[in-house]
Amino acid sequence: MDLIKLTAVAVGTQGEDFSPAVSGLIHKVRLVYSNNPGSSSTVRLSALADPLGEWIVNRQGAASNLTLYPRRPVQDAQGTPLTLDGIRPLCEPYAVHGRLKLSLEGANAGGQCTAYIWLIRL
Secondary structure, three states, X not given: OEEEEEEEEOEOOEEEEEOOOEEEEEEEEEEEEEOOOOOOOEEEEEEOOOOOOOOOEEEEOOOOOEEEOOEEEOXXXXXXXXXXXXXOEOEEEEEEEEOEEEEEEXXXXXXXXXXXXXXXEO
């Protein structure tokens, strides 16, 4: 398992950071805030190859440290969501291939967020 560290520092109200190319499954993400980014800031972690508006992590209006275990719903070959029992969705770790992007928006100048990403390489 690899650990990737990305830090977005707000220049003005926005900041971003990019990872090198990676391929694997995201096991967990730890968000650590510092330098008072502001309670109305938004942090997003995405894969550059994914469609716009699809995020691995999308945290809005909170600047407290948090650990997440992002998961993506599983679908069959026809795009129908799979479930465990007809109700609860079947989910798997978030698969990525390419570069990751951490963005910080609506933050105070100089505020920052660091994402620690545990990745199982494939």
